[in-house]
Amino acid sequence: MAERGSMGRAALAEYGRILVSFFKIGLFTFGGGYAMLPLFRQELIEKRGYISENELLDYYSIGQCTPGVIAVNVATFTGYKISGVSGACIATLAINLPSLVIIMVLAGILNTLSANPWVAHAFAGIRIGVIALILNEVILLLKKTVGTNFQRGMFIFILILLFAVHLSAVAVVLFAALTGGIKYWKERAR
Amino acid sequence: MIYWLLFFEFFKIGLFAIGGGMVTIPFLFDLTKKYDWFSAAELTDMIAVSQSTPGPVGVNMATYAGFQTAGISGGIIATFGLVLPSVVIVIWLSKLLSHYVENQLVKEIMTAVRPAVAALILLAGVELFKLSVTTWYVAAFAAGFFLLVHFYKKSPIFYILLAAVLGVVFKL
Structure with missing residues (x-):
């Protein structure tokens, strides 16, 4: 019984450390995705030794081709590696916690401030800024991912399709995934 | 629900x-x-x-x-x-x-x-x-801002704060 008790405490202490590590990552990184890589590296590799550099890069590359937010996927992978399903759940919860609190407090404040003319002007400016950031993101994404004629064709085809008819984002992703799958089976059949 | x-x-x-x-x-x-x-x-x-x-x-x-x-x-x-x-x-x-x-x-x-x-x-x-972007005034602002974002690599936070300040200054 005494042994089980101390093991329980050790496990709890481990969960506590996982919670603190990922809470910190969620609290101190801005921008998500690759912007979070340096803090992941510092906290998980250098400080805690939970994972290796190669594992972190693996998690990132898989996180990019699995559904959901990349940083959350990396947290789930790392938590699972440290202590299974419960580790995965704790790491995921911890990385989300700061966002939940900060965003809801901020949203509440902004909702009451939006009638103020200064705030209205500031947000009119911010909207333009965000659109510029989104368009720039598309250019970066295209430079990084559109290499082959197949990919160029896919980009242009989807763009024309979306201008012509309204399609949900879900339908577009399903269509593209299916096309990739068919291409795979065709090349294998050859 | x-x-x-x-x-x-x-x-x-x-x-x-x-x-x-x-x-x-x-x-x-x-x-x-x-x-x-x-x-x-x-x-x-x-x-x-x-x-x-x-x-x-x-x-x-x-x-x-x-x-x-x-x-x-x-x-x-x-x-x-x-x-x-x-x-x-x-x-x-x-x-x-x-x-x-x-x-x-x-x-x-x-x-x-x-x-x-x-x-x-x-x-x-x-x-x-x-x-x-509903007026030419805003369109010109948007074009200028896009060039800034594209050619000077700063963090998104920097640009969002800058856009807020410019929004007040230019009364967008």
Whole structure:
């Protein structure tokens, strides 16, 4: 019984450390995705030794081709590696916690401030800024991912399709995934 | 019930938005058309706030959108819905880890999905542009700002703060 008790405490202490590590990552990184890589590296590799550099890069590359937010996927992978399903759940919860609190407090404040003319002007400016950031993101994404004629064709085809008819984002992703799958089976059949 | 609907919609986003935070934008844009939870203009504000606060952008946006729709419980439920599919998939994948990235089928699917996602984000950007840029004065401001963003690599927070200041100065 005494042994089980101390093991329980050790496990709890481990969960506590996982919670603190990922809470910190969620609290101190801005921008998500690759912007979070340096803090992941510092906290998980250098400080805690939970994972290796190669594992972190693996998690990132898989996180990019699995559904959901990349940083959350990396947290789930790392938590699972440290202590299974419960580790995965704790790491995921911890990385989300700061966002939940900060965003809801901020949203509440902004909702009451939006009638103020200064705030209205500031947000009119911010909207333009965000659109510029989104368009720039598309250019970066295209430079990084559109290499082959197949990919160029896919980009242009989807763009024309979306201008012509309204399609949900879900339908577009399903269509593209299916096309990739068919291409795979065709090349294998050859 | 609003909470179930919210959960279901964000579960769907969590399942189909492959490639990170910015990819959720076209999905959230779809929501502005389907429901009256929040407007497209509010969505732009959410993107700005999500990029300038700590935490993953996709999570921030889900929390914000859920909060605008149904208060604190809405924020929690939307975030839970967004994260749930990926947690299940990632735990399942952890067992076959290295095989997954090397898998030719996964590679082919990703080569097809990435450009489609780029087109989706571009279209969402164009739609938001049409909503916000209504005069030549604003269009000139937008063009100048885009060149700034494209040629000087600064963090998104820097640009969002700069845009806020310029918005006040130019009385946009």
